[in-house]
Amino acid sequence: MTRLTALWTKETLALLRDRHGLAALFVMPIIFILVMTMALHDAFMPGAAIDVAYAIVDLDGSPHSQSLARRLDKTGSFRHVAAPATTDAARADIRAGRYALALVLPKGFGERLLTPAGADGQATESLTLMVDPTLNPALQLAFRNQTSAALGMLRADELTHSAGKLFGLPTAARPAERDWPDEIVSIAVQNDRSIRPPSSVQQNVPAWLVFAMFFVVIPISAILITERQQGTLQRLAAMGVPFRDVLLGKLLPFFVVNQIQAVLMVAVGIWGVPLFGGEALVMPTGVGLFHCWLVAAAVSLAAVACALLVASLAQTTQQSTIIGGVGNILMAAIGGIMVPKFMMPGTMQTLAEWSPMAWALNGFHTVMLRHGDFAAILPDLVKLLACAALALAVATWLNRRQTA
Amino acid sequence: MLKIDGVSYRYRDAASPALQDVSLTIPAGGVYGLLGPNGAGKTTLISLLAGLLTVADGRISLNGQPLAEARAANPRAIALVPQDYAFYPMLTVAENLAFFAGALGLARDERRQQIDAAIAFARLEQVTGKHAEQLSGGLRRRLNLAIGLLGRPQLLLLDEPTVGVDPQSRSFLLESIAALPASGTTVLYTSHYMEEVEAICQGVAILDQGRVLSEGTLDDLLSTADSSAEIELDQPLPAALAERYAATDLGHFKFGLFFRSTLGPASVSMVVEAARLLDELAEAGCTVRQLHVGRQNLEQLFMRLTRRSLRD
Structure with missing residues (x-):
């Protein structure tokens, strides 16, 4: 125990004095969480407001044209701004970048609402949509579709009203303006299970926590490689300190570091993100919290073991920084840390199954989003622990081989 | 007494053996020099004695007991001071000594006592609070040596302990090493500096290409009729x-x-x-x-x- 206490104290002191290592472990993920949660805020919210403004130039001024304007406004997807009185003024506004879309409702719009173009032999002036040519074509199309849909609803209501009167059916004096049919709920389809997609904060906190936990590779390899190069490992071996004690001496301090990271990142999600205008992270309670910790513990073991493996493979700290850094970024890229897995095509989702970071993130999402029980997280726990055991075994074998 | 009897060693995938039929007798209570050009087999022999490599051919015994048994009975019996600065640059001198004393498994009182003795021996009193990376070459060598003495070893293996130090520190180190046998520590000393070996060693072995070319007391070797x-x-x-x-x-x-x-x-x-x-x-x-x-x-x-x- 004296020996292990000495090893733990040494690792802790060495880490506390490694400013770059501490920055990589604590500062980097906090910045990532805040920046990415804010940057991807809308990308995770289907139906969220699009920050594109439009104006309606109502040349008709009829109850029907006003009704269409109100119906469009209610959809809330695009931002409605006050309209100028003329098309020329609207054109100037678009050129000046005040808004990107202007819908012109021609004179006689209300009168001709139920008269298909040219059906009665008279030309019907069409609706005009003026657009900023730099606007994303998909958004242009989206606005056109919304307008068409609102127009269709308006016509249908007007028709029902007129037909009712014609056939003597009981109708309201004026049909209520129905809201946009927002009862359609978006469901993200992930493999064969349908779950609600994570919000930005739910995706980013566990994702960057996992990324940060795997970054223990930088301080661990820096110390282990220095120990090997300087002959300190030889000295310890000559003192009768078995290599497994050296490994154990690193496992516990960095396990604790990983747990501090977890607490810190969750705290940032709960209290830090709302300060910047994002939604707060909601953590499971009771046994769910314990399951969350189980996942964090398994991720930590896998991360520290992988770090020891990298430190054993690399000959210099430069090599370990490259292998560890690039390896982490690759694992993060294919593991759904940088781009959420549900946004990936099928082949990439299959590839993601091979990244320990994907197992880790999946474990956290199972607990945090699906409120999964122990059996639900068990497959990911087993994969992470198997990864840890394998990495430790290979690291030990490599070190034994190097000294033989 | 350390007895090396017919020891051979070949590294995995090596074309020729690093040691061939090496036999030496190193008497207790003295400083014994191990000389040889680069690649002579000195480091291999030290690694075998330190337990970093396992003897496959031949026998090594310490005070009549096979080396492995002697090490198992008293893991602190043999200490190695590597040629590199085998300590932690980001820790202070005191923290380094405390860590290695802990790694040796010394109990609290003994640890305190041995750390104090090592600090006094290497005259590190003024720098105990300094980070090791801030020490001069001479002080680093002294710390390296002090760590080796924490377990009060019977046999101290010193691998080029004076490389890169100024003449004053070298003189201090040599005097300190020469005084070790008096406190019960036998020293096996490897160096490329012949005048150092001539100054402090009583016995010498010259190795080359894995073989012992000559060995005996310094006087005997130099007093041949040649x-x-x-x-x-x-x-x-x-x-x-x-x-x-x-x-x-x-x-x-x-x-x-x-x-x-x-x-x-x-x-x-x-x-x-x-x-x-x-x-x-x-x-x-x-x-x-x-x-x-x-x-x-x-x-x-x-x-x-x-x-x-x-x-x-």
Whole structure:
């Protein structure tokens, strides 16, 4: 125990004095969480407001044209701004970048609402949509579709009203303006299970926590490689300190570091993100919290073991920084840390199954989003622990081989 | 007493063995020098003694007990001071000593006592709070040595302990090492500095290419009847004489010669050989400008035994 206490104290002191290592472990993920949660805020919210403004130039001024304007406004997807009185003024506004879309409702719009173009032999002036040519074509199309849909609803209501009167059916004096049919709920389809997609904060906190936990590779390899190069490992071996004690001496301090990271990142999600205008992270309670910790513990073991493996493979700290850094970024890229897995095509989702970071993130999402029980997280726990055991075994074998 | 008996060792995938049939007897209570050019097998031998490598061929025993058993019975019996600064640069001197004392498994009181003794021995009192990376070369060597003494080892293995230090620190280190046997620690000392070995070692072994070329007490090795001469002429040394005396050309018609003993004690042999050499040079028409004759020193012995060819 004296020996292990000495090893733990040494690792802790060495880490506390490694400013770059501490920055990589604590500062980097906090910045990532805040920046990415804010940057991807809308990308995770289907139906969220699009920050594109439009104006309606109502040349008709009829109850029907006003009704269409109100119906469009209610959809809330695009931002409605006050309209100028003329098309020329609207054109100037678009050129000046005040808004990107202007819908012109021609004179006689209300009168001709139920008269298909040219059906009665008279030309019907069409609706005009003026657009900023730099606007994303998909958004242009989206606005056109919304307008068409609102127009269709308006016509249908007007028709029902007129037909009712014609056939003597009981109708309201004026049909209520129905809201946009927002009862359609978006469901993200992930493999064969349908779950609600994570919000930005739910995706980013566990994702960057996992990324940060795997970054223990930088301080661990820096110390282990220095120990090997300087002959300190030889000295310890000559003192009768078995290599497994050296490994154990690193496992516990960095396990604790990983747990501090977890607490810190969750705290940032709960209290830090709302300060910047994002939604707060909601953590499971009771046994769910314990399951969350189980996942964090398994991720930590896998991360520290992988770090020891990298430190054993690399000959210099430069090599370990490259292998560890690039390896982490690759694992993060294919593991759904940088781009959420549900946004990936099928082949990439299959590839993601091979990244320990994907197992880790999946474990956290199972607990945090699906409120999964122990059996639900068990497959990911087993994969992470198997990864840890394998990495430790290979690291030990490599070190034994190097000294033989 | 450390006894190495017929030890051979070959590294995995190595073409030739690193050690071949090495036998040495290192008496307790002294400083024993292990000399050899690079690649001679010194580090391999030290690694075997430190337990970093396992003896496959031959036997090593410490005080009559097989090495593995002796180490198992007392893991602190043998301590290694590697050539590199084998400590933690980001820790202070005191923290380094505390860590290694803990790694040795010393109990609290003993730990405190040994740390204090090591600090006093290496005169590190003024720098205990300094980070190791801020120490000068000499202080780092002293810390490296102090860590090796924490377990009060019976045998201390020192691998080039004075590399890269100023003359004052070297002198201090040599004096300190020379004093260790008095407190019960036998020292096995490897170095490339012959004058250091000559100054502090009682026994010496010269290794090359995995074999022991010569071993014994320093006095015995240097007191063989062989002696050496350095001569300066007015022209090149005649080829026949150069061959007979295994001459080395030192430039400017200076030559180093070996007098092999053929006639009784060294002093007699030396005088007879010198007279014979002067006669032969006179016959060959060479004028002798300077002649120094005397007992060979360790460096001359080492160079003669290991040849002068460059290694690695």
